Amino acid sequence: MTLHLKKGSSRKSAYDLKNPLDELEETHTLAVLVDNEAGVLARVIGLFSGRGYNIDSLTVAETDAEGHRSRITIVTTGTPAVIEQIKAQLGLIIPVYRVNDLTVEGPSVEREMALLKVAGTGDKRVEAMRLADIFRANVVDSTLESFVFEITGTPEKIDAFTDLMRPLGLSDIARTGVAAMARGA
Amino acid sequence: MSREMTGAQIVVEALKEQGVDTVFGYPGGAVLPIYDAIFQQNDIKHILVRHEQGATHAAEGYARATGKPGVVLVTSGPGATNAVTGMTDALMDSIPMIVLSGQVPTFMIGNDAFQEADTVGITRPCSKHNWLVKDTADLAETIHQAFHIATAGRPGPVLVDIPKDVQFASAPYKTKAKAPTTHYQPQVKGDLAEITRAVEAFENAERPIIYSGGGVINSGVASSQLLRELVAGSNAPITSTLMGLGAYPASGDNWLGMLGMHGTVEANLAMHGCDYMLCVGARFDDRITGRTDAFSPDSFKVHMDIDPSSINKIIHVDVPIIGDIGHILEDFLKVWKSRGRKTKSAAIKKWWGQINEWQARNCLDYTNSSKIIKPQHALQRLEALTKNMDRYITTEVGQHQMWAAQYLNFDDPHRFMTSGGLGTMGYGLPASVGVQVAHPESLVINIAGDASFQMNMQEMATAIQFNLPVKQFILNNERLGMVRQWQQLLHGERYSQSWSESLPDFVKLAEAFGGKGILVTDPADLDEAIKEMLAYDGPVILDCVVEKHENCFPMIPSGKAHNEMILCDEETADAIDAAGKTRV
Numbered sequence: 001m002t003l004h005l006k007k008g009s010s011r012k013s014a015y016d017l018k019n020p021l022d023e024l025e026e027t028h029t030l031a032v033l034v035d036n037e038a039g040v041l042a043r044v045i046g047l048f049s050g051r052g053y054n055i056d057s058l059t060v061a062e063t064d065a066e067g068h069r070s071r072i073t074i075v076t077t078g079t080p081a082v083i084e085q086i087k088a089q090l091g092l093i094i095p096v097y098r099v100n101d102l103t104v105e106g107p108s109v110e111r112e113m114a115l116l117k118v119a120g121t122g123d124k125r126v127e128a129m130r131l132a133d134i135f136r137a138n139v140v141d142s143t144l145e146s147f148v149f150e151i152t153g154t155p156e157k158i159d160a161f162t163d164l165m166r167p168l169g170l171s172d173i174a175r176t177g178v179a180a181m182a183r184g185a
Numbered sequence: 186m187s188r189e190m191t192g193a194q195i196v197v198e199a200l201k202e203q204g205v206d207t208v209f210g211y212p213g214g215a216v217l218p219i220y221d222a223i224f225q226q227n228d229i230k231h232i233l234v235r236h237e238q239g240a241t242h243a244a245e246g247y248a249r250a251t252g253k254p255g256v257v258l259v260t261s262g263p264g265a266t267n268a269v270t271g272m273t274d275a276l277m278d279s280i281p282m283i284v285l286s287g288q289v290p291t292f293m294i295g296n297d298a299f300q301e302a303d304t305v306g307i308t309r310p311c312s313k314h315n316w317l318v319k320d321t322a323d324l325a326e327t328i329h330q331a332f333h334i335a336t337a338g339r340p341g342p343v344l345v346d347i348p349k350d351v352q353f354a355s356a357p358y359k360t361k362a363k364a365p366t367t368h369y370q371p372q373v374k375g376d377l378a379e380i381t382r383a384v385e386a387f388e389n390a391e392r393p394i395i396y397s398g399g400g401v402i403n404s405g406v407a408s409s410q411l412l413r414e415l416v417a418g419s420n421a422p423i424t425s426t427l428m429g430l431g432a433y434p435a436s437g438d439n440w441l442g443m444l445g446m447h448g449t450v451e452a453n454l455a456m457h458g459c460d461y462m463l464c465v466g467a468r469f470d471d472r473i474t475g476r477t478d479a480f481s482p483d484s485f486k487v488h489m490d491i492d493p494s495s496i497n498k499i500i501h502v503d504v505p506i507i508g509d510i511g512h513i514l515e516d517f518l519k520v521w522k523s524r525g526r527k528t529k530s531a532a533i534k535k536w537w538g539q540i541n542e543w544q545a546r547n548c549l550d551y552t553n554s555s556k557i558i559k560p561q562h563a564l565q566r567l568e569a570l571t572k573n574m575d576r577y578i579t580t581e582v583g584q585h586q587m588w589a590a591q592y593l594n595f596d597d598p599h600r601f602m603t604s605g606g607l608g609t610m611g612y613g614l615p616a617s618v619g620v621q622v623a624h625p626e627s628l629v630i631n632i633a634g635d636a637s638f639q640m641n642m643q644e645m646a647t648a649i650q651f652n653l654p655v656k657q658f659i660l661n662n663e664r665l666g667m668v669r670q671w672q673q674l675l676h677g678e679r680y681s682q683s684w685s686e687s688l689p690d691f692v693k694l695a696e697a698f699g700g701k702g703i704l705v706t707d708p709a710d711l712d713e714a715i716k717e718m719l720a721y722d723g724p725v726i727l728d729c730v731v732e733k734h735e736n737c738f739p740m741i742p743s744g745k746a747h748n749e750m751i752l753c754d755e756e757t758a759d760a761i762d763a764a765g766k767t768r769v
């Protein structure tokens with residue numbers, strides 16, 4: 001586990017010398033590799049609720065069936081000190097193998113998938129279809145009065161698409177949460 | 186060849202293989218097979234407590250007196266929920282503990298069966314790790330792993346939940362050597378580059394202080410030796426947290442006394458004024474730091490700790506060193522010696538001049554009385570009369586606990602057991618039972634308050650049953666004294682619910698349990714009463730009736746800095762502002 005400890009920060013009072021920018025909250029994406037055992041997700045979520053940390057997005061799925069490993073991707077927001085605490089605390093959970101902070105460890109890609117149901121007829125239906133095309137969303141179900149679009153992209157892209165669909169008859173939405181990975185080998 | 190055994194036999198066998206000689210527990214339906222296996226062997230002694238909370242604190246006392254993990258056995262449902270307080274206590278104070286709990290059979294889990302509780306769910310946040318074992322074949326290795334995780338790195342409590350059918354079913358026994366190891370292998374060696382940076386700054390320190398904690402004690406007796414060597418070699422002053430008392434001897438030349446909320450003036454002012462702070466196995470708890478934005482404003486801070494999450498959690502430090510205190514101190518000394526054992530000895534001498542001035546204030550002075558026993562005086566007399574004995578002290582929680590830390594002297598590690606992080610009233614009596622089990626021939630005294638004592642007083646029966654001659658030294662102020670003190674200081678002397686009406690007659694209570702009771706109210710009789718307590722071969726309650734309105738000083742009011750201590754009643758008016766009131 002890598003700790004990013006600030007050094008040489010307290011020639012004066014610990015607090016006084018803290019960079020005021022430190023108090024600004026940042027959003028980080030953490031990749032947590034865990035043993036896929038009973039209760040592991042509860043341990044991770046319990047850590048966040050018990051210590052008052054934020055979860056903006058959380059995804060989990062087994063990534064190595066033979067090795068019984070799962071990958072949990074967490075997007076969280078906090079001051080740099082809180083982010084460091086979150087990583088250190090995650091590292092203390094026994095079934096956690098590794099914690100990677102994709103936000104600080106170099107460039108990474110982030111993707112999320114969403115399904116959106118848009119109900120409507122006439123111009124609205126045509127407009128929804130046109131926008132879906134621009135956003136490269138696929139139609140995975142259609143009736144005469146509705147579409148279900150599948151869209152993949154950054155969370156921001158999905159936000160933008162959702163906002164556009166709202167006036168066009170958006171009636172239901174399911175999002176997967178973020179999956180993320182470092183770029184390069 | 187691995188032998189086929191029932192799950193219950195596997196539990197007993199695994200405990201034996203782990204070197205367990207004592208289990209603290211209480212039976213019930215869901216653990217009957219394990220109790221049956223215990224009945225049929227003689228290697229492991231079972232101490233029957235009177236409440237499962239008592240079992241957990243007894244196991245904590247045992248663990249802290251021996252350095253070995255404490256083992257607890259409870260039944261499902263209420264047995265397990267009663268263990269929660271002690272597990273949380275052990276988590277806060279880094280005490281290795283293994284709790285084995287019975288569970289309803291696997292095929293009934295989820296049905297709201299009789300005495301079913303989601304034990305792993307309930308204990309997840311108060312354990313280092315826990316397991317529900319659903320297959321007897323996994324039981325042995327799970328118990329071996331449980332011991333590893335409880336004791337490796339920063340120690341703590343773990344729980345293994347064992348359904349009744351898993352106890353009955355059979356499987357081959359897996360020895361410790363054959364059990365798969367976990368990837369949990371905490372870093373024990375500190376980073377040498379960081380250690381060297383810490384040494385360089387140490388050599389240039391003009392006003393150094395060493396602030397040590399429970400981590401030194403948890404790391405083993407050798408670590409206390411290394412700490413003493415460092416202090417002696419450098420002439421640095423040293424203070425300690427409540428949990429670290431005894432790592433450096435109270436009789437040592439460089440000892441400043443405990444620091445923090447009820448620490449000494451010299452310790453707190455030295456923390457505030459130092460230019461170099463070496464934190465050894467402590468965690469900058471809020472009882473220690475006071476106001477964090479005014480904490481030791483001019484010091485270069487080095488933090489040695491085995492728990493990476495303790496670093497920069499509360500106070501930013503200049504040099505973090507992660508690892509086992511013993512290893513780190515050894516390397517620190519090695520590097521320091523190889524560079525010529527340098528110190529700024531003239532400057533440190535001057536620093537001592539300043540410290541001696543603070544010490545001259547005698548901050549632990551109090552006004553004694555010939556009419557009523559002052560609690561501080563009672564402890565000073567107890568100290569004088571037991572000083573050279575093979576003595577272990579436990580405490581409950583409250584004023585008496587702080588006075589014990591202030592007025593009793595601890596010259597060795599593993600001699601003082603108290604609930605630090607959680608502050609659990611009811612800890613001391615069962616803890617004294619656990620200590621006495623570990624050291625049957627030693628003198629074990631619980632410094633108790635009248636209120637705390639009543640929280641687990643049923644454990645007197647355990648002491649009687651197992652011939653454990655624990656001494657209960659109650660500083661009876663007929664008050665929830667610490668609560669009363671805060672109400673005096675913070676809530677306009679409105680003493681809401683902080684006195685004990687209808688206290689039991691503690692002498693009769695002792696006799697009812699089958700022990701000895703002694704009452705003392707007159708300072709003139711105090712020594713005799715203490716001697717009578719020490720002379721009696723069996724459990725004693727000494728009801729020492731003390732001044733009711735004595736306050737515990739020095740005190741750093743909540744939300745204040747180390748240099749804003751109050752020393753006596755006259756200084757208490759408006760000592761705590763609105764911001765401080767909201768703090769604990």
Ligand SMILES: Cc1ncc(C[n+]2csc(CCOP(=O)(O)OP(=O)(O)O)c2C)c(N)n1
Binds near residue numbers: 608662665
């Ligand atoms: C289980 C528990 N409940 C409540 C408290 C809050 N509390 C802290 S000290 C104290 C009073 C303790 O009274 P006593 O044991 O008589 O000790 P004294 O302070 O009078 O020496 C209380 C209620 C606590 N620490 N633990």
Ligand SMILES: [Mg+2]
Binds near residue numbers: 635660661
């Ligand atoms: Mg009291």
